[in-house]
Amino acid sequence: MAKIVDKVDLYDDRGSKLVGNVPLTAISPLRNPAIRKICSLTARSAAVDLAGLESRLKTGAIAGKQMVIRGKSLSLDIVGKAKDIANQVKEMLEVEAGDETKVDVMSGGKRLLVQVPAARILADYSAAKTNTCAALTHAVIDTFKVDMWHAPDVKGAVWGMYPQDPAMTGSVVATLVDVPISNEGPGYTLRNIPVNHIAATVRKRAIPGAALSMILEEAACYEMGDAVGPFERGHLLDLAYEGLNANNILYTMVKENGQDGTLADVVYSCVEKAKKDGLIKPKQKLGSGYTVYGTDDLQMWNAYAATGMLAAVMVNCAALRAGQAVPSSIMYFNELIEHETGLPGVDYGKCQGASVSSSFFSHSIYGGGGPGVFHGNHIVTRHAKGQFIPCFCAAMCIDADTLYFTPARTSALIGEVLGAIPEFAEPMKAVAEGAKQIM
């Protein structure tokens, strides 16, 4: 690890100090125990739709709605035997007795929450999905004594269209992360989670939502090879200031501008804060009296600008009580801050660039998406590394259900399941506690 000497104070979403003087390295996804746990659970957790499996076998709609084999029908009381199936699956997934394997029956047997033990993942995180599918297939065949002639139906209903479709379309086993073939590129695994899932997990609280979203985005940046050597400090500063409310700057900017501030007022608050902290200084005064600013620490400037960008999104979208303004807010925060100072916008222009295409995709101009189903694993969002998607999550937390894809509509189950895990429900507190352990 390259030498990073910066220290920050971490604050919660209400401006209370959680822990002071934290070395930046203590919030590294490679070292912080809470972040490591969040990432590990994200990769190892699966939700199984037992009620869906039962109805698919009954109707012959083996791999979902359009994949029907007429005349095929198996009447199995899968929901009724959920407990037995869960016990069998657990037994099969366990590597050592009493390890972290978890198979919980939920919603009266309609669903299972599965956590595959880390020992099963040797090189590929897909092991969480494949092993859950295989164990479930066998447990159903075994529980109901399905014969050799009908076993392929069970296999098809559990695995979906695999192997014709390696993305396993129609599978009854859903994981938070998708299979590798669905990733935009190497290392994108943790970026492939729609922001609505995260908004639902934190019970629609904007600052913790942005924090959890940014933890996953920045962890992915490590896996993408974007945070090595001297580049790592930039990522950790972004994560600290934008994601974890370091030095309470994010909270203060929102509070200062909350009652009557515009998006541009947040831009000017951000610039003033950077001037006050000695981060930017006048470089040259031009003929009209306009001053161009310069900095000796561009990575720190990026962290300040990223924090301002999230605060601007929060102020504008919360005034509107709607999430749809997030791409526009990102675009013009960056436009205005560049023209105010001569310094580059967030991620050196990449956030502004990504906001253009995101506007198209979130306003039904090109396709029928919405900001709630956005994630960092997409051609229109992936270019900005870490700072961009947390803004979308914050916007969806603030939205007063004005959009078609709301967290309640797309992510109720995931929110309920993950929201019960402390590291997911209160990510800022968990990371602060994790930092304390290794400081």
Added chain:
Amino acid sequence: MPQFTPGNSLVAKNRRKFLDPKQKLQKLRDIAEEDVVRLLGHRAPGEAYKSIHPPIEEMEEPECSVREMVKPTPGAAAGDRIRYVQYTDSMQFAPATPRIRPMMWYNRYRGIDPGVLSGRTIVEARERDMEKIAKEYTDNETFDTARTGLRGRTVHGHSVRLDERGMMFDALRRWAFDERTGDVRYVKDMVGGAMDKEVTLGKPLPEEDLKKRTTMFRNAQGGVWLEGDDPEVADVISEIHWNRTWGGFQPFIKRDAIKGNKGVGVKGMKLYTPRGGVE
């Protein structure tokens, strides 16, 4: 005190005027509120606002500190629908430009969602908030009745030649020119639908006046040439691009360490385009 944007020319000064919320924009006309509603076509004049959720005060909001800190706009507080107003600005010296509009609105309004598309600028907001913007920006100096269009769809015309009276092309013929009085009247609403009553917007500004008010650099027809007449603006744009490239390369090094760094702007830049452009 924000500096908004660089430049020494009239265009740069006009841009700063549009962007600075402390500067009041000149009101050129006073369209009745009822007529603005008519032009927008979202609701009938006098009709109550439709809502998409109950008033915020009656809702159980999540325990989110951001919601507690940020006051909703009047339209959001009431639960109004989100609606839009959209303007087309001719590149023949319209007062506003697509890029300046969102920068201007973001300096002057809370809770808005503006965006620039090909040749037009939209702003979405809660209905009553949007109507306030529509009224103000159809009344004030950012709107010229000949060079600015209120266009919900079929917006094109911004880059098309003007007609003999200096009017911007409109494929839907929303406007009519009254030869007798010189007034521009809207005979159709923003999306080209029927209106129960025509709305008179008034006379277009004289050409010289438009050139004094415009926020558009244009090296043609006597306009202000960005590179030639106001190099400071180009210098700052160049500085932003330098800095973006620096960040994309190695944000941990000092700017001075980059070979070829010459400070702000490009000194002695040779301009190959003649004054007035190439027709």
